[in-house]
Amino acid sequence: MAEKNSSRLSRRSLLSMIGTVAGSTAMYNAMTEMGFADASHFTGPPQLGKAPPGSSVLILGAGIAGMVAALEMRDAGYKVTVLEYNNRAGGRNWSLYGGDTYTELGGETQHVQFDPGQYINPGPWRLPHHHKAMMHYTSRLGVTLEPFTQVNYNAYVHNAAANGGKPKRYREVQADFHGHVAELLAKSTKQNALDQAVTKQDQEILMTALKAWGALDKNYEYKMGRESGARRGYIKDSGGGLDSLPIYSEPDSMSNVLNSYMWRAIGWGQDWDYQTSIFQPKGGMGQVGKAFGIELGNLIKYNAKVVDIHQDEKGVTATYVDTQKGGAPQKVSADWCVCTIPASILSQIPMNVGGKMKTAINQLSYGAGLKIGLQFKRRFWEQDDGIYGGLSYTSQPNAMLGYPMWDYFSKGKGVILGAYVMGSGAFVAAAKPASERIKDALEYGEMLHPGNYKKEFECGVAVAWHRVPWTLGCSGQWTEAARDQHYNNMCALDGRIVLAGEHASRLSAWQEGSATSALDAIKRVHQRAMSA
Amino acid sequence: MKIRLAATAAILALASALVSLPTRADDSQDIGTGAMGRGGAWTQFKGGEAVFKGVCQGCHMTDAKGAVGAGMYPALAKDANLETAAYPISVIVNGQKAMPALKNFLSDQQVADVVNYIRSNFGNRYKDKVKPEDVKAQR
Structure with missing residues (x-):
């Protein structure tokens, strides 16, 4: 952000701007047609007492x-x-394993060829810790839960139309967005632009908070160095011995950060339904x-x-x-x-x-949904990209990749959720045969994992929810x-x-x-x- | 520290509540939604056949004969319900039972095109054509 621009910012336009960039919540609305859910009311299993005899x-x-x-x-x-x-x-509580067959409306039958231990959840895949009824029943039924990783700082954010089509790491996108917003607010505070909104005493606290929150340096600037490096990562990490100095990475400019729209990917995990801890049943939601x-x-x-x-x-x-x-x-x-x-x-x-x-x-009406499971010969996302579970986001029609959140470091195979789409794009996918949905997903995934995705692919299964014979859609x-x-x-x-x-x-x-x-x-x- | 961060968050939350999203004329901002176009609209499909093949056949099938499971998708082939064009327009725009409302995804022109396409294909031979204005009237 150029100095002369920010110095002229009125409080209103400043708030407008922050509001615009912070408006990423709109993404969660769109993504989570699953919704702004109220909290669960569950306080324990019902004490019904005895049923009338013979009822x-x-x-x-x-x-x-x-x-x-x-x-x-x-x-x-x-x-x-x-x-x-x-x-x-x-x-809809359902997992597909190797040996399963699934016939959708229209008659196309998919024979799932995953290896033992591999699966995909075509329906729900998360159990937030505060979904207490589900916690109660999984416990009562002896279903083992393991952690689900919603946010992975090392996963990718990809926009085909930004950054030369190259993905960035989630942590870089988040650090740069927070950093620039913090710097902007700090400047405005120093220039008394927030005098009406924040008391002088609170401004001091705000400055301290912004420095910590945004990884600003001692001059309240977000730039390459020790502070930003600790957030967005390094070109070369600190080490031991003589060759121990880190090489810092260069933050992207505020304009690039904004225009990349990658900030849309960095907040889902802050919503109540997606906050840590989230769980998944060992061996699949099914x-x-x-x-x-x-x-x-x-x-x-x-x-x-x-x-x-x-x-x-x-x-x-x-x-x-x-x-x-x-x-x-x-x-x-x-x-x-x-x-x-x-x-x-x-x-x-x-x-x-x-x-x-x-x-x-x-x-x-029932919403459209699409999930595609893809089995790969080796876990290149772990071995080559350092991504262990979590989600990558993309502007492409497959919307995101979900990495397997079990069997980490296995030398065997792994299944990626190669598309998780709700709404518009999922309708379009339903109009194609499953084989084409999988082919599309491979092309999209290749943009995030070039050289590996298509090469290591083995087999897949695609479930478009409007073709599911017993629901005719995803959810109300x-x-x-x-x-x-x-x-x-x-x-x-x-x-x-x-x-x-x-x-x-x-x-x-x-x-x-x-x-x-x-x-x-x-x-x-x-x-x-x-x-x- | 928690309280201090909360103050910043409150400012951001206030600001975000006040301002709506910017709009741009491309789909590059749809990160993580798979919306395939601004606002999710199916602008890539031009003409009735393209809309049918791009979207409708997902449920009504390539031959427009529908499909049956626990419930069913009705056939549009040789469909007497298509005689009054206002009926398919209304169902596409506003939805009905298992048919979702598609008004936010299709333009008036696209709805008119696809209604004309279905009414003159798959064994349907209705001669009258609908116009985008007929669709607009049902929104």
Whole structure:
């Protein structure tokens, strides 16, 4: 930032400018259509007490919501029946391993060829420490958790249209952005531009804070040297013996930093949902669904496609078709129904509930999502780039790379999440065959790991969520206006039917939303059952 | 130290709340979103066929015959529901059930083009054409 420019900055324009650069939160909104989630309300498993003798519940869907409901209601003494479309438990809680096959809508079947121990989570992959319901159930079911690395300072930020198309390290982008903003604020403070906003006494403290926060030197400048080097890294690190002096790296100019737009990548990990500590189940997110499935055993009827849901004053009957054996539609009845079928599917199933719930179900759009897992012959990102877990970000349509956060330093293979896209770009990917999605992802990845990515690639699998036969999309896309109008109608008990799932929560797309939604739903069902 | 840093953060937070993002006419600022174009719009697809192949066939399939799983995507081939052009326009723009609202991704021209394309292909032979103005009216 040129001296004469900053000296003329009014407080308003200064704040405007900082606001502009700090506006990277807009990125998190866009990336995390998964949302501005409220905190989980979970305070412990429900104390339902005893179910009325002989009472029963029908649960539709063996995803997280359905299985939390099934577990707790079983424990309370309800006779539980779960119908599940897939041949496995978990729903969107799902990992793909070598030997698995996945057939998407349109009929393309992918045979996953990963080595033993390798996997990809097409759906959720993080468990924030404050998602207490998920923490409770993973603990209860004996699922081992290991750390998930959200922020890796040594991973890359890449913009095809900046820095000559070369990636920068996350730490360089963050250090330069913080450093220049700190220097700018320090200058403005010294020039009394902040007099109206900050008292003289507070300005002294602010100056000290800026120096520390932005890695400024003794003159409050952000430039090449000891302080900035300690943040952004060195061309040559300090060492021992005679040849011990470090070679500092040169910070990028403020204008380059701003115009590179790379600052958009440096803040995701500061949001509540993404703050350390975050966990992942050892062996894949799908271990959670698997453990639930084992716990519930034969309470779950698999390969059951629900085609009708009907309630009357006595109970609820679901009609389903066995997708493997075929045959005539079968019926199963119970006193109550907890329906966790995604709204995108449920909107197509005849169900006699009130108009308000119907409207709530029909209005909910499902977001697009894309995940691609790529297996490489060797862990070049660790061996050549020094990247151990975490995420790299790119301007290309694959949006980011997620490095495997297990088996570090293994001399064997590894699976990279080669694309994690929500929204616009994910729709476009869904319109291509899986083989093309993978081919595209390899081209994009090559820009971040030139010389290795295509060369070391072995096999991959691509899941575009609008082609997933049992969800027709990724997760419910609520707008604020839609929440005001329809959310309570989505969640309210309608006769003997209650809905649950991430779509009936304010933690959109999070498993915690599914779990807490189910817990809230079954409490209300139980109350009604007790008073019936 | 925590309190001191918080003061800086508060200024930044205040400022960020006051100012909206700048806009630029290229997609180079979409780092980490995969948005493929400013605001995520599918400006790369020109004409009805390109929009259909670039986006719609993801769910309705290359032959526009739709697909069936736990739920289904309806066929657009030989589709009597396309007779009144206002219907597909409304569904594309505002969404309905499993069909997401695409108003933020497609321009009026693109919606008109793709409606005209679908209504005159895949066994559909509707002669009347829709214009971008017809789309605008439904936004």
